Amino acid sequence: MFEWLLMATWSPYIVGAGIGVLIWTTFLFSDRPLGASTAYAKTAGMVESAISRHNAAKMPYYRKFTPTIDWQWIIIIGVVIGAFLSAYLSNTFTILVVPTLFADTFGPDPAVRIAVALIGGILMGIGARWAGGCTSGHGISGALQLSVASWVAAICFFAGGILVAGMMFGFAFS
Amino acid sequence: MAFEQLRSSRGAQIVLGLLTGIAFGFLLQKGGVTEYAVIIGQLLLTDFTVVKVMLSAILVGMIGVYAMKAAGLVRLHVKAGSVGATVIGGLIFGAGFAILGYCPGTAAGAVGSGALDAAIGMIGIALGAGIFARIYPRLDRSVLNRGMFSAETIPEMVNVRPGMVVVVVAFLIIVILLLLAMLGF
Numbered sequence: 001m002f003e004w005l006l007m008a009t010w011s012p013y014i015v016g017a018g019i020g021v022l023i024w025t026t027f028l029f030s031d032r033p034l035g036a037s038t039a040y041a042k043t044a045g046m047v048e049s050a051i052s053r054h055n056a057a058k059m060p061y062y063r064k065f066t067p068t069i070d071w072q073w074i075i076i077i078g079v080v081i082g083a084f085l086s087a088y089l090s091n092t093f094t095i096l097v098v099p100t101l102f103a104d105t106f107g108p109d110p111a112v113r114i115a116v117a118l119i120g121g122i123l124m125g126i127g128a129r130w131a132g133g134c135t136s137g138h139g140i141s142g143a144l145q146l147s148v149a150s151w152v153a154a155i156c157f158f159a160g161g162i163l164v165a166g167m168m169f170g171f172a173f174s
Numbered sequence: 175m176a177f178e179q180l181r182s183s184r185g186a187q188i189v190l191g192l193l194t195g196i197a198f199g200f201l202l203q204k205g206g207v208t209e210y211a212v213i214i215g216q217l218l219l220t221d222f223t224v225v226k227v228m229l230s231a232i233l234v235g236m237i238g239v240y241a242m243k244a245a246g247l248v249r250l251h252v253k254a255g256s257v258g259a260t261v262i263g264g265l266i267f268g269a270g271f272a273i274l275g276y277c278p279g280t281a282a283g284a285v286g287s288g289a290l291d292a293a294i295g296m297i298g299i300a301l302g303a304g305i306f307a308r309i310y311p312r313l314d315r316s317v318l319n320r321g322m323f324s325a326e327t328i329p330e331m332v333n334v335r336p337g338m339v340v341v342v343v344a345f346l347i348i349v350i351l352l353l354l355a356m357l358g359f
Contacts, residue, residue: 123274
């Protein structure tokens with residue numbers, strides 16, 4: 001059992017099944033689907049509140065997604081801790097700024113990678129809230145509930161992603 | 175309904191949220207999907223780890239959630255979608271997915287594995303969510319409610335009992351996973 005925790009990678013089927021079981025527990029104990037992008041909306045709301053509590057309270061979006069520390073927000077903190085535990089136990093924790101694949105195509109300059117990551121993140125944040133969820137909220141939790149919107153969203157995530165990744169790195173099958 | 179007390183306890187839910195996040199992050203890291211190359215590899219269709227993880231999670235999660243729903247233990251949480259919200263938002267998300275190379279959950283996992291570019295990505299996602307909140311009232315009046323989907327769930331859409339749809343979707347997922355393995359992915 002302990003050796004298993006030290007392994008660098010597990011089979012994707014085992015990992016997926018584990019996430020499936022984890023979602024049983026979120027439905028059972030918390031009456032919620034598992035999602036990640038709401039936490040970012042709450043964080044943005046916390047920043048807006050810190051700048052002006054009055055203005056943030058007037059924004060309709062933060063009445064729907066209240067900027068408070070709760071189940072949905074703390075998830076993302078847990079993910080950082082859980083991933084660190086996994087990486088630390090398997091001795092794969094490595095500080096990096098520019099992933100190798102990115103450097104191979106766009107060069108090793110950290111400033112380029114930081115700018116690209118920021119732009120990508122902003123688009124992703126807008127898109128996730130626009131579509132009402134992300135790869136976990138729609139792609140897994142929503143899809144497993146057989147939600148029409150979630151299956152459409154997941155298809156669009158990959159359609160957009162495949163198109164833009166192909167434009168950036170060259171289509172592998174062309 | 176069972177678990178009412180646990181579900182309404184604010185303190186217990188924060189602890190559960192943290193534990194859920196830790197388990198989720200641990201699994202994502204062990205699955206390798208917190209790696210930039212694995213996510214980009216999926217979008218370039220050269221590495222199918224992301225799809226394998228997602229389909230396995232959907233398969234196992236779906237059977238459990240629908241069984242618990244039939245037993246009266248849980249209820250579904252599905253959102254209505256529309257062309258204006260789901261399709262447009264989904265495509266914008268997809269572009270961000272390729273440019274960042276992580277998604278909102280795996281970015282947090284990548285930070286835990288030491289990827290500092292993912293931390294910049296997380297700041298970007300929060301900025302993007304904040305931008306969306308600012309323009310939300312205008313979008314809500316114009317584009318978000320265009321082309322509302324006629325049904326919330328696939329069983330409602332095709333007018334078939336949920337149990338039957340679960341069986342068919344489970345079968346299709348297994349076929350896709352087997353095909354991917356046979357094709358050598």
